[in-house]
Amino acid sequence: MYSGEIAALLTTICWMVSALSFEASGKRIGSLPVNIIRLVLSVLFMEIFLVVTRGVWLPVIPEDGSFWLMYFSGFVGFFIGDMLLFRSYVEIGSRVALLILSFVPPITALLEWIVMGQLLSLQGWISMVITLTGILIVLLNKESNRVKLKHPIKGILLAFGGTLGQASGMILSRSGIGSADPVQATQIRALAGLTGFIPLFFILGIWPKVFKGFQDKTAMAQLSLGALFGPFLGVALMLFAMQHTTASIVSIITALVPVVVIPPSIILFKDKLGLREIIGSCIAVVGVVILFL
Numbered sequence: 001m002y003s004g005e006i007a008a009l010l011t012t013i014c015w016m017v018s019a020l021s022f023e024a025s026g027k028r029i030g031s032l033p034v035n036i037i038r039l040v041l042s043v044l045f046m047e048i049f050l051v052v053t054r055g056v057w058l059p060v061i062p063e064d065g066s067f068w069l070m071y072f073s074g075f076v077g078f079f080i081g082d083m084l085l086f087r088s089y090v091e092i093g094s095r096v097a098l099l100i101l102s103f104v105p106p107i108t109a110l111l112e113w114i115v116m117g118q119l120l121s122l123q124g125w126i127s128m129v130i131t132l133t134g135i136l137i138v139l140l141n142k143e144s145n146r147v148k149l150k151h152p153i154k155g156i157l158l159a160f161g162g163t164l165g166q167a168s169g170m171i172l173s174r175s176g177i178g179s180a181d182p183v184q185a186t187q188i189r190a191l192a193g194l195t196g197f198i199p200l201f202f203i204l205g206i207w208p209k210v211f212k213g214f215q216d217k218t219a220m221a222q223l224s225l226g227a228l229f230g231p232f233l234g235v236a237l238m239l240f241a242m243q244h245t246t247a248s249i250v251s252i253i254t255a256l257v258p259v260v261v262i263p264p265s266i267i268l269f270k271d272k273l274g275l276r277e278i279i280g281s282c283i284a285v286v287g288v289v290i291l292f293l
Contacts, residue, residue, distance in 0.1 A: 004245025008253035011237040015098075015254065016261045018230025020268060022086055023094040025222035029213035031086040032206055036197040037213055037223050039078065039190050042231035046187040049232075059187040065178025070185050071192045073172030078193025078231065081165020084158045091155025094265065099138055099258040100159040102284045103131055105251040107167040115171065127290040134284030138277050174242065182239035190231050255288035 026034045050056040061067045088097040106128035169189075177185050201207055213219055241250045258281050 014234030021226030041227035059184035069176025074189025074192030077169025079196030085162025088158035131287030137280030
């Protein structure tokens with residue numbers, strides 16, 4: 001009973017831990033090396049788990065799902081979306097980036113309307129306006145009777161790009177998972193992400209930075225923690241939650257990440273938090289909740 005809700009709550013905690021871990025490691029070795037190393041680690045974690053617990057060497061999707069939809073959800077989410085999001089962690093910090101990521105549920109609803117023809121209700125539009133208002137309260141700062149961005153525009157755009165990637169990946173995952181084992185489905189998504197990063201790294205000549213990152217013990221410890229709680233446990237728990245409760249409830253609970261990440265972000269990175277940011281964070285979460293009332 002309430003297994004889906006509990007899994008969604010655990011997902012929120014996992015994503016909070018992974019975001020802080022990836023922010024710390026990204027500042028040490030760069031966001032691109034972090035992306036591929038954490039996927040390699042997560043695939044290894046999942047492979048060990050599947051072999052030991054299920055005797056499965058290669059992930060499969062049952063007939064009521066779609067391997068290719070899960071693959072493309074991973075390519076869009078783990079490769080494109082996370083590449084942009086992780087860079088935004090370095091530019092504006094995980095706390096602000098995750099606040100922007102709270103816009104995923106309304107964007108998902110909008111994409112469903114565009115792609116699947118599911119009309120967005122007035123309630124949905126109200127939700128998006130309120131969520132965006134909360135985000136802008138945090139991002140904008142008024143000085144000398146002028147309103148300007150409080151954080152670098154580059155980081156903000158990267159976070160919004162990551163948000164769009166996450167929303168698109170969620171739609172594809174919902175359509176393709178069927179009754180598949182969440183860990184196997186997650187491994188397919190992670191492998192899809194790797195198929196994007198590997199050729200890109202050859203083109204950009206980033207492999208020396210990746211190998212150097214493997215030699216950084218502190219970064220590898222942070223990455224291992226982030227990979228364990230993010231692409232492995234976090235995403236698997238999210239897919240499990242979506243199989244055992246409604247996607248709306250999962251979205252509501254996981255939208256709490258921007259609020260949950262505030263205390264550890266202050267402690268670990270000495271972030272300064274004002275009343276304005278607290279109010280903005282709460283408004284953004286309220287906007288997400290309204291979408292599914």
